[in-house]
Amino acid sequence: MMLDDTDRRIINSLQDGFPICSHPYAAFGKTIGLSEEELLDRLARMKAEGIITRFGPFLDAAAMGGAFCLCAMEIPEAEFEAYCKTVNAFEEVAHNYKRTHRLNMWFVLATETEAGIVETAQAIEAATGLTVYQFPKLREFFVGFRVAA
Amino acid sequence: MSLAPEDRRLIAACQSGLPLVRAPYAALAKDLDTTEADVMQRMEALTSRGVIRRIGIAPNHYKLGMTANGMSVWDVEDAAAEELGPLVGAMDAVTHCYIRPRALPVWRYNLFAMVHGSSRDEVEEKRGRIAELLGEACRASDILYSTEILKKTGLRLRKKGA
Numbered sequence: 185m186m187l188d189d190t191d192r193r194i195i196n197s198l199q200d201g202f203p204i205c206s207h208p209y210a211a212f213g214k215t216i217g218l219s220e221e222e223l224l225d226r227l228a229r230m231k232a233e234g235i236i237t238r239f240g241p242f243l244d245a246a247a248m249g250g251a252f253c254l255c256a257m258e259i260p261e262a263e264f265e266a267y268c269k270t271v272n273a274f275e276e277v278a279h280n281y282k283r284t285h286r287l288n289m290w291f292v293l294a295t296e297t298e299a300g301i302v303e304t305a306q307a308i309e310a311a312t313g314l315t316v317y318q319f320p321k322l323r324e325f326f327v328g329f330r331v332a333a
Numbered sequence: 334m335s336l337a338p339e340d341r342r343l344i345a346a347c348q349s350g351l352p353l354v355r356a357p358y359a360a361l362a363k364d365l366d367t368t369e370a371d372v373m374q375r376m377e378a379l380t381s382r383g384v385i386r387r388i389g390i391a392p393n394h395y396k397l398g399m400t401a402n403g404m405s406v407w408d409v410e411d412a413a414a415e416e417l418g419p420l421v422g423a424m425d426a427v428t429h430c431y432i433r434p435r436a437l438p439v440w441r442y443n444l445f446a447m448v449h450g451s452s453r454d455e456v457e458e459k460r461g462r463i464a465e466l467l468g469e470a471c472r473a474s475d476i477l478y479s480t481e482i483l484k485k486t487g488l489r490l491r492k493k494g495a
Contacts, residue, residue: 187397195397200387204376206356206369220355227390228353237391240351241376243344247384249335254433256440272484280483283404285475287440289483290404317440323415323432325422 187235190218194226195236252278252294253301254319256287257312264288270311276304287317336384339367343375344384351388399449403456403476405463406442408435413470414444420466421446426459441473453478 187195193216203211209227210220218226230236246252259267264282271277271291280291293304305316336344342365352360358376359369379385394402409417414432421444422430429447446463450456460476467474 195390195392198390199392200389202351202388204358204373204380204388206359206373208357209355224353224355231350231353233396234393235396237393238350239353239390240347240349241344241379241385241388242391244383244386247382247386258439268483277484279485281479282481282483283477283479285477287477290477290479291484317436319433319436319440319445321431321433323418325418325430 190222191226191230191235194218194223194230198239250294250296251298251301252292252321253305254321255291255293255305256317256319257289257308257314258287259289259314261288267312267314271308274304274308276300339365339371340375340379340384343372344379394449398451400451401453401456401478402447402449403453403460403478405446405448405460405476406474407444407446407463407467407471408441408473409444409467409470410472411443417467417470418444421463424459424462424466426450426462442475448476 197216198212202208205211207220209223213220213223216223227236227239231239257267257271268280268289271289272280276293276295278292278294280289282288283290293301295301295304301318301320305318308316343361346361346364351357354360356369358372362369362372365372376385376388380388394400407414418430418432421427424446426448427446428449429445431445432443433445435441435443444467448456448459448463450459456476456478460474464471464474
């Protein structure tokens with residue numbers, strides 16, 4: 185996988201602000217000195233290579249009436265895999281990371297309603313016999329998500 | 334906030350991504366049996382309502398060499414966290430910053446800041462800068478590195494009724 189300067193320019197400039205118009209690739213390409221065709225080709229290539237995880241609209245779960253909650257569990261290390269399978273089987277578990285701490289499993293619950301968070305957390309507790317600690321965001325300090333390539 | 338059935342269908346149609354064709358909104362309109370103008374107007378409205386947060390790419394951190402990511406966590410007195418949170422969130426080193434409840438006695442931290450870098454050294458250096466900014470207000474801190482992605486699916490809107 186090789187990124188050239190043009191790829192980097194695309195990644196750095198296209199993290200938001202993609203236009204809503206009939207020919208948005210042509211319009212956006214113009215702002216960074218690329219033809220419509222070249223921008224489309226490069227986006228398709230970077231998507232195929234997995235450099236771009238996703239391209240399109242990113243949604244605010246809360247604005248849709250849905251809910252998100254960061255949760256953590258203390259999973260016995262010896263049986264980590266089995267517990268992991270049980271937790272991941274819940275489709276409300278959207279991301280799940282193993283992390284270096286006594287609370288060694290951290291995941292995000294995504295549900296359509298606020299009540300769905302508590303219900304799912306309780307269902308996971310029932311299925312595992314372990315506590316699900318809930319860390320809902322009380323405040324968010326968001327200044328735009330940018331990753332420099 | 335409620336969504337019209339047409340908005341839900343539109344969101345569901347572009348959840349896996351915007352079509353990579355010259356006229357992507359017309360392509361969506363064709364799938365949804367509506368007009369390009371209708372799709373564009375709905376996208377605009379959803380954006381101004383904040384349902385669509387941004388339209389763009391999500392780069393893969395790992396493929397870009399940002400292989401180290403740490404969730405830095407801080408125990409900061411509540412009022413100070415409200416004051417200092419925006420400053421931590423504004424740092425270049427920080428991609429997301431939140432105040433969350435504590436879960437005593439297991440978990441004493443209330444300020445969370447995600448830090449990405451090309452190495453753990455770089456992440457630790459950035460963590461040091463956060464510590465400097467928080468100064469005396471910080472009573473304790475830790476950093477949790479992810480050692481494995483156990484599951485990664487984006488937020489999915491289920492296609493069931495509106």
